[in-house]
Amino acid sequence: MFGGGGGLDPSKMQQMMKQMGIDIDELDAEEVIIRTSDEELVFSDADVQRMDAQGQETYNIVGEPERRDPGSTTVSDDGADDSNDGIPQDDIELVAERAGASEDAAREALEATDGDLAAAVTQLK
Known part of the structure; x- marks a missing residue:
């Protein structure tokens, strides 16, 4: 799409994304839990990025999840x-x-x- 074969310089990539109205922030996430009706995917120490593109937030999670049965762990309001x-x-x-x-x-x-x-x-x- 961008041509050149060698990839883009990260600073140039950020500049281009900023021009397109896209902001990316790294989040210091301790744990990410995705609950479905069949299972829970628990990411500990995952790399999480939040991308804001024209008001629409998208989250990117990189890591290996632990799979659990749904409801095997609940987290109270105080985080315990x-x-x-x-x-x-x-x-x-x-x-x-x-x-x-x-x-x-x-x-x-x-x-x-x-x-x-x-x-x-x-x-x-």
Whole structure:
């Protein structure tokens, strides 16, 4: 398309892209997750670029994903990894401590009480 056979000088390429209204930024991404109905693709330490072409943003991800079953990991609003059916680990530990029970028993009680901490403790006592 551009001819020359040897490729373009990166600075010339950036200049041309700028003239066409295309901006590219490198993002310092720690993790990228793509969820589909069949699987989750988790990219750790991926190279991510954001390209803005006339107001339309496009993301380019370069890396090798880890494949997971959908829903095997959820991320809470605070960014913590909650792999306990949506029940925060802090809640499980609190119920286990207050009831003098194991974390597994606390998790089951929280699931049975729809996450109600007081009801879970009462159930275990």
